[in-house]
Each structure stands twice: as C-alpha cells, then as structure tokens.
Amino acid sequence: MTKLLVLAMLSIQPMSGYEIKSMLELNDSPRWAGVLPGSIYNALKKLEKEGYIEIASIESNGHRQKAIYKITASGEAFQRELALECLGNAKVYYPTDLYSGISLADQLPKEEAIDHLTKNKEKLLLESQAVKTGLKAKEKALQGEIPPLTRIVFEHMFEMIESQLRLIEATISIIKQK
Structure with missing residues (x-):
C-alpha cells in the first residue's frame, strides 16, 4: 500500500520524501491505509532502485540537501497495476x-x-x-x-x-x- 500511495503522490507532482509524508499524514493515511510515516522513506528507496521513480533534482537549504523525486513512465504503469490489484482484492475485515x-x-x-x-x-x-x-x-x-x-x-x-x-x-x- 505504501508504494502505491507514494506513487500516487508523485503522479500529482514531484515531491521530496518529507512532502510525501506530510501529504499522506494530512490525508490521514495511517488511519485508513495503514501507512506508517517511516515506511515512506523505505518505499522511496525501493521504488527508485526498481526504476519506478527517479530523482528530479536536489534542493539545498542551508547545510541540508533534499531529493525531489518524480515518477517514471514505468512507475505510472506500476501504479496502475497496484491500483487495479487493490480493486480486485476482496477482503472482509471482521472484528x-x-x-x-x-x-x-x-x-x-x-x-x-x-x-x-x-x-x-x-x-x-x-x-x-x-x-x-x-x-x-x-x-x-x-x-x-x-x-x-x-x-x-x-x-x-x-x-x-x-x-x-x-x-x-x-x-x-x-x-x-x-
């Protein structure tokens, strides 16, 4: 789920990991999607390694640098695949x-x-x-x-x-x- 939501955020616009985390928290994703804030950075590393996202630019802010990620064409296809998989994944959660x-x-x-x-x-x-x-x-x-x-x-x-x-x-x- 984390990979899908990270890709979804990047399909809107290029963002840093912190911006993605902030947007997902704003959307209350830990509650409805079970996405933990720390898992976002792990997903970013994996998605970059797999070629689904890439670094669009590096921004410097004082002594800090942050990577701005963007989704690739294969990332867009992977996002569609993950979204379709979720739509077909029938689960009933019982308390x-x-x-x-x-x-x-x-x-x-x-x-x-x-x-x-x-x-x-x-x-x-x-x-x-x-x-x-x-x-x-x-x-x-x-x-x-x-x-x-x-x-x-x-x-x-x-x-x-x-x-x-x-x-x-x-x-x-x-x-x-x-």
Whole structure:
C-alpha cells in the first residue's frame, strides 16, 4: 500500500520524501491505509532502485540537501497495476477480538462485560470523530470539492463504525437481560 500511495503522490507532482509524508499524514493515511510515516522513506528507496521513480533534482537549504523525486513512465504503469490489484482484492475485515469476547461474554461477570463493551463503544465514537475531522480537513483542503470516490470511502468508514456500534449495543442489551 505504501508504494502505491507514494506513487500516487508523485503522479500529482514531484515531491521530496518529507512532502510525501506530510501529504499522506494530512490525508490521514495511517488511519485508513495503514501507512506508517517511516515506511515512506523505505518505499522511496525501493521504488527508485526498481526504476519506478527517479530523482528530479536536489534542493539545498542551508547545510541540508533534499531529493525531489518524480515518477517514471514505468512507475505510472506500476501504479496502475497496484491500483487495479487493490480493486480486485476482496477482503472482509471482521472484528475478531470483539466476536471472540462476545461469544464468551455470558461466562463473564455481567457488569465487567458491560463496562468493557462500553469502553469499546467510546473508542469507536472517538474513531468516528477522528474520521469526521479527517473528512472536514479534506473538504477544507479541496475547498469543499470532495471527489465522489473519496466520499464513498468516507461513507463506508462511517458505516463500518456504526455497524460495530450497533453490535455492541445489541450485545449490551442481551447481557443486561440475563
């Protein structure tokens, strides 16, 4: 995923590693794509070695130099290949820890189970707020023009959170009845 997102950033314009990292952080990629900031520099090295990107220029700022990378024609083709692979990669992510806990909840003290489920619910509400903040930041950066494909990704993220919230509420309701 990191390689794909680095290539995507460079397909917009040539950038330094720091600029790529900043753009991906602005887009909240660690949350939705699992891209860690440190992995960007590793991806840059690999992509350059593989010929998918190259150094467009070296900029000097005092005693520091920074490489500005640009995507190559083979990098553009590789980006398309990676994007198509992602579109065809059907995965369903189940909250397996939550499922396991729910399946054993009737063996736990009622109040403790409800307390932990309530804490989980609070975490999900914080996650929802973080996604909302990310959406607002994206809207601001794009002057309110969220592309339709980006909007459906955000909508899906909200649906996933809401689905887990409903599961937790239903589980709490069942536990309270016992």
